[in-house]
Amino acid sequence: MNEDLDTADEFAPPRADCMADSAGGLTFHVSDWVRSGPGGGPDEAGSADALVLVRRGADPGSGSEVRLPLEPAEDGRLQAALPSTVSLPEGRWDVHVAHGEAEPQRLAPGLNDLRSLVDRRPGPSTSPLSVRIPYPTKHGNLSLRSWRRAPxxxxxxxxxxxxxxxxxxxxxxxxxxxxxxxxxxxxxxxxxxxxxxxxxxxxxxxxxxxxxxxxxxxxxxxxxxxxxxxxxxxxxxxxxxxxxxxxxxxxxxxxxxxxxxxxxxxxxxxxxxxxxxxxxxxxxxxxxxxxxxxx
CATH class of the missing domain: 2.60.40 (Immunoglobulin-like)
Structure with a gap:
């Protein structure tokens, strides 16, 4: 067995698959996340699990963070939803996971299903148009580009x-x-x-x-x-x-x-x-x- 591959897998960051809907919402499916419990060992999933979006370049405490609850999905992964109704100011948002009060950890990009965004034609409405596009950064992390415009x-x-x-x-x-x-x-x-x-x-x-x-x-x-x-x-x-x-x-x-x-x-x-x-x-x-x- 290749020792280098074993080491890489052991320290691989958690990753998230993203699925977009035609209204501008996103669903995240998180896998490969090993939480640290009070004794330093792995901990089980709990109500304190959250997906954390941090707006790049924003001052702390000025709407620069959005926390979404992570819940177990049927396939064993953790799932978080970012509906289009959640206000996400324009900018670039770095995506993390966090357990309780532990330091948030960056997520790596997985598979993106963005078919609903191709040639998107929003329906009639006067509410702000929400657009969120996940993408991999040059350092291999998961981030979102967000727009919110009306008209x-x-x-x-x-x-x-x-x-x-x-x-x-x-x-x-x-x-x-x-x-x-x-x-x-x-x-x-x-x-x-x-x-x-x-x-x-x-x-x-x-x-x-x-x-x-x-x-x-x-x-x-x-x-x-x-x-x-x-x-x-x-x-x-x-x-x-x-x-x-x-x-x-x-x-x-x-x-x-x-x-x-x-x-x-x-x-x-x-x-x-x-x-x-x-x-x-x-x-x-x-x-x-x-x-x-x-x-």
């Missing part, structure tokens, strides 16, 4: 050609989406100089539709470009001055980090300060933006 503008097909960016999307979590969209406009806001804003009209899919589209001439973003990388964030701004604008993002699928996966070609654009290029990309939060840079 939400989901970016769909992007086409980059002829110096233009064509965007299609769907608006969720407003009472009457077609009325909200009827007087709305698309905006590109320069991150470096907030006073620079491009505004363009929206095309709405129909009288009762939540679908929208717009076309952004990329050269117009480069008119005030003075060199270096410049980012523009994409928004929808409603006609009602009292209503908040909505950030465009792509979160309704099973991909937690899109920046390096969903890539698009940059188009050459004319600029007063030299040759430039511009094209769309997704930020680290999966929000949609446009980058203008030197060609």
């Amino acid at each position: 939400h503008a989901e970016a769909g097909e992007l086409r980059v050609e002829g110096g233009r960016l064509a965007v299609r999307g769907v608006l969720y979590r407003v009472e009457r989406p077609s009325e909200w969209l009827a007087g709305a406009v698309a905006e590109a806001r320069c991150r470096r100089e907030p006073s620079r804003v491009w505004t363009g009209p929206l095309t709405v899919g129909g009288a009762q539709s939540a679908e929208f589209s717009f076309t952004l001439p990329l050269a117009e973003l480069a008119e005030g470009w003075t060199g270096g990388e410049e980012a523009w964030d994409l928004w929808l701004r409603p006609a009602d001055p009292d209503a908040a604008p909505v950030r465009l993002a792509r979160i309704l699928d099973d991909v937690p980090d899109k920046k390096d996966i969903f890539t698009y070609p940059a188009q050459p654009v004319a600029a007063p300060h030299g040759a430039a290029k511009a094209g769309p990309y997704y930020t680290t939060n999966n929000d949609l933006a446009v980058r203008v840079d030197s060609a």
Whole structure:
């Protein structure tokens, strides 16, 4: 028998399989967890077992921790449920297990069943849209990426050609989406100089539709470009001055980090300060933006 494998198995961290539902909830199934009892030896499962979510970078005591009870499941593993109704603020959450007052222990990722998240289309509602996607960190631990948005503008097909960016999307979590969209406009806001804003009209899919589209001439973003990388964030701004604008993002699928996966070609654009290029990309939060840079 391989001694190295025996050692690795003995100290292997507990792991969790995750199953997502179409409403945005997650179920965790924990295995390979050896608890330490009062005498230092293994302890049995009990009511004090919990799955602990810790928000990365948050100050302790400010809603930075969520504890979910772990209960025995029929297959002998422990199970915890994170329903979509449990508020989980946006951010990255590290997943642990804990027994009583013992120090929480990080969980390793197991198998993920995220089929219900692929091409997810939420039903009509005005409640916040909950999105949670489990993923393995670069250190081999289990974490969650969480979003909670209302309204939400989901970016769909992007086409980059002829110096233009064509965007299609769907608006969720407003009472009457077609009325909200009827007087709305698309905006590109320069991150470096907030006073620079491009505004363009929206095309709405129909009288009762939540679908929208717009076309952004990329050269117009480069008119005030003075060199270096410049980012523009994409928004929808409603006609009602009292209503908040909505950030465009792509979160309704099973991909937690899109920046390096969903890539698009940059188009050459004319600029007063030299040759430039511009094209769309997704930020680290999966929000949609446009980058203008030197060609």
